[in-house]
Amino acid sequence: MIRQDNRHYIDILFVLLVFASFMLTALLLIAMGTAQYRKIVGNMDESDRLRTASAYITQKVRSSRQEGMIQTGTLEGIPALKIYTDIDGVSYITWIYAYEGQMCEQFAAAARDDVKAAGGTRIYPLNALEFSFLDEGLPVMNMDSPPESAAAGRILCVDITADDNSQSRLVLCAVP
Numbered sequence: 001m002i003r004q005d006n007r008h009y010i011d012i013l014f015v016l017l018v019f020a021s022f023m024l025t026a027l028l029l030i031a032m033g034t035a036q037y038r039k040i041v042g043n044m045d046e047s048d049r050l051r052t053a054s055a056y057i058t059q060k061v062r063s064s065r066q067e068g069m070i071q072t073g074t075l076e077g078i079p080a081l082k083i084y085t086d087i088d089g090v091s092y093i094t095w096i097y098a099y100e101g102q103m104c105e106q107f108a109a110a111a112r113d114d115v116k117a118a119g120g121t122r123i124y125p126l127n128a129l130e131f132s133f134l135d136e137g138l139p140v141m142n143m144d145s146p147p148e149s150a151a152a153g154r155i156l157c158v159d160i161t162a163d164d165n166s167q168s169r170l171v172l173c174a175v176p
Contacts, residue, residue, distance in 0.1 A: 053103055053124050053143055057081065057096055060105075072131040075106075076117045079130040081141075084110065095120065098129035 060083055064070055069084040080097035091110035096103070097117065104120030128144035 049125065053126050053129075054141060056103070056123065057141060060094065060096060072133065075115060078117050081131045096129070098126050101125060101127055103129060 061070055061081075064083045064085065071082045071084070073080055073082045075095050075097055078097045078099060080095050083094040083096070085092045085094065093108055093110045093115075095106040095108070095115065097106075097120070098104070099117045099120060099122075102122040103124045103126040104117070104122055106115060106117075106120035108115045126143060128142070130142040132140050132142075134140055
């Protein structure tokens, strides 16, 4: 009778051991899946940083459909994109630049010479933003996102030259 009780306890112990190993494996798989999910979401956030900033700037460039209304320049030594607009005969400039880790925008009269970089509206986290033009007149943006993001890139922005039908040809593509 003693042997049957020992065997009975060993059977229960074996079932509990199998159940515990199953639960441990399930918890391990859940933990690994959670870590992988966080990594995927983090990578998606990083790539969205530059896409959001480039989409914002591209939309600003597209809204200025007249040739020669987009120029590069500096605002207090900071590289900036200058988008000129005429409203009721008064010329205005929209400045887009990176300042203190943020992409900023500032709308001011073109005649003002006291525009300060600190006065811009902070739009999106972005460390560096530089603009230039290719030989064909295409604006090019070089962007660098904040340190917590590994994203950085060069975006070929928009060709805004008009054809015979006064329609703008818009081109957007990323350059690694």
